[in-house]
Structures are given as structure tokens and as C-alpha cells.
Amino acid sequence: MKKTIATFQQMKDEGARISMLTAYDYSTARLEDEAGIDGILVGDSLGMVMLGYDDTLPVTMDDMIHHTRAVSRGAKDALVVADLPYMSYHLSTMQAVENAGRLVKEGGAQAVKLEGGAAFVDEVRAITRASVPVMGHIGMTPQSVNAFGGFKVQGKSEAVARQIIDDARALEEAGAFSIVLECVPAKLAELVTKAVSIPTIGIGAGAGCDGQILVYQDMLGMYSNFTPKFVRTFADVGASMREGFASYIAAVQDGSFPAAEHTFAISDDVIEKLY
Ligand code: KIV
Numbered sequence: 389m390k391k392t393i394a395t396f397q398q399m400k401d402e403g404a405r406i407s408m409l410t411a412y413d414y415s416t417a418r419l420e421d422e423a424g425i426d427g428i429l430v431g432d433s434l435g436m437v438m439l440g441y442d443d444t445l446p447v448t449m450d451d452m453i454h455h456t457r458a459v460s461r462g463a464k465d466a467l468v469v470a471d472l473p474y475m476s477y478h479l480s481t482m483q484a485v486e487n488a489g490r491l492v493k494e495g496g497a498q499a500v501k502l503e504g505g506a507a508f509v510d511e512v513r514a515i516t517r518a519s520v521p522v523m524g525h526i527g528m529t530p531q532s533v534n535a536f537g538g539f540k541v542q543g544k545s546e547a548v549a550r551q552i553i554d555d556a557r558a559l560e561e562a563g564a565f566s567i568v569l570e571c572v573p574a575k576l577a578e579l580v581t582k583a584v585s586i587p588t589i590g591i592g593a594g595a596g597c598d599g600q601i602l603v604y605q606d607m608l609g610m611y612s613n614f615t616p617k618f619v620r621t622f623a624d625v626g627a628s629m630r631e632g633f634a635s636y637i638a639a640v641q642d643g644s645f646p647a648a649e650h651t652f653a654i655s656d657d658v659i660e661k662l663y
């Protein structure tokens with residue numbers, strides 16, 4: 389059965405932990421969905437893991453819609469959330485609503501995510517008013533990499549920690565259905581999770597959140613540029629792919645692939661006529 393934002397709230401209320409992963413294409417979404425994932429995020433991390441950019445800033449609305457469409461077709465049960473990319477909601481509430489609407493109408497997403505807390509409550513309210521559920525994202529928000537001076541843990545000082553708690557409260561108050569907490573100290577994430585009644589989804593934020601999310605290439609050993617401290621390799625699919633590719637190349641080179649069973653037959657009569 390299709391999971392909804394109500395499923396997420398019910399899971400928090402019952403103390404059941406929510407599992408989320410990113411996906412950017414049909415086949416991966418399908419595999420995650422069949423495994424029983426609760427939610428799939430079409431993250432703007434696709435700029436890095438799918439497109440090879442150094443950060444998420446170059447990702448466009450067209451990129452997001454293209455990948456969201458594919459994921460929506462593969463996610464039978466999982467809630468599909470799509471990221472609003474950098475500069476797609478910063479100019480005005482009107483721009484934010486229009487682009488959130490595109491992710492739903494053209495991409496088939498059930499909800500959108502944007503980075504920011506108290507500073508973006510007008511956008512969260514406006515998008516929610518258009519009946520598009522919004523997931524907030526606070527702590528280390530990658531679209532602010534230049535403002536932060538790098539991908540760094542946020543909320544170690546009292547001032548920033550307090551701001552993160554205030555941001556979470558402001559997001560809930562503005563109508564967000566859930567909040568991603570990225571790279572914040574585990575004890576702060578626990579405090580935030582208790583401070584709001586909507587589910588928190590952590591990444592690098594410890595086990596005290598209501599749910600967890602990871603970029604799938606990170607947890608499958610498929611993105612070797614950089615492995616953050618908070619990642620566990622659940623299956624080394626990257627190594628399997630490298631092995632698979634290498635044995636294919638070797639089999640092509642030594643002529644053992646394709647074998648007879650991989651070929652199509654033609655009758656000898658027809659072949660004779662061709663001579
Ligand atoms: O883009 C993304 O993958 C994300 C998650 C890491 C939360 O925003």
C-alpha cells in the first residue's frame with residue numbers, strides 16, 4: 389500500500405523507526421521499494437553522485453523533474469519526496485510554489501524538500517497552502533556549502549545549536565510534515581526530535597532521530613570520491629560492479645563471450661543461399 393505523510397506521522401507516534409534512501413532512477417527505486425523502504429528521496433545529491441559535480445549547486449529544476457519522473461514510476465509503496473534545487477525557491481514564495489508544483493505535477497512526487505529553517509517559513513507555508521507537503525532540512529545543508537566554508541558538522545556551539553532547535557520548531561509551526569537533520573551532534577538531534585511532534589529523519593545525526601536516510605551510492609560503496617564518517621557500507625556493490633565489468637572485458641577479449649547459448653540460430657538452407 390502506498391505510504392503517505394500520514395504513515396510517517398503514525399510511525400513517529402508509535403515509535404516505529406522510518407527508513408529512507410535516495411534514488412534517482414526507475415530500477416533503483418524499484419529495488420528499494422521491493423525491499424520495503426518507507427520513503428525515497430530524489431535528492432539534489434544527484435548532482436554529485438549521478439552527474440559528477442563537486443557540489444549540489446548546479447542542479448536544475450529540469451534535472452530534478454527528469455529523475456523524479458523515473459523514481460515515481462518505480463516506487464509502488466514508498467513515499468516519494470523530491471528536492472527543490474538551489475535557487476528554485478530562494479527568489480520568492482511564488483517561485484517556491486511554482487517549482488514545488490512542477491515536482492508534483494510533472495515529476496509525480498508526493499512531497500518536496502527544501503533546505504532551511506526559520507528563514508524559509510514563508511515558503512514552507514505557501515507550498516503547504518498549495519497542498520504540497522514539505523519536508524524541511526536543517527543542520528549541514530549542502531546548498532549552503534559556500535556560506536559554511538565547506539561540508540562541516542553544524543550545531544556544536546550553543547548559539548548554532550539553539551538556532552537549529554528554533555528552526556525545527558519554526559518548520560513544524562509553518563506546516564512541514566517532517567525534518568531532515570544532517571550532520572549535527574547526536575545529542576542535539578535527540579533534543580530536536582523531542583522538541584517537535586513531526587518525524588525527524590537523520591543523516592549523520594545519530595540513532596535518536598525518528599528515521600534515517602542515506603545516499604544509496606554511499607551505503608553500497610559506489611561513490612569513492614568521498615566517504616563521510618556517518619556512512620556504513622551495507623553491501624559493497626561498487627566492488628561487485630568493478631569485478632563484473634572486469635570479467636566481462638576479459639571474456640570479450642579472450643572470445644569466451646558470447647558463447648553458443650547467447651546466439652540466435654538460422655537454418656543451414658538459408659545460409660547456403662547466401663553464399
Ligand atoms: O540530496 C540528498 O541526498 C539529501 C539527503 C542527504 C538528505 O538531501
Ligand code: NA
Binds near residue numbers: 431432433471
Ligand atoms: Na538534498
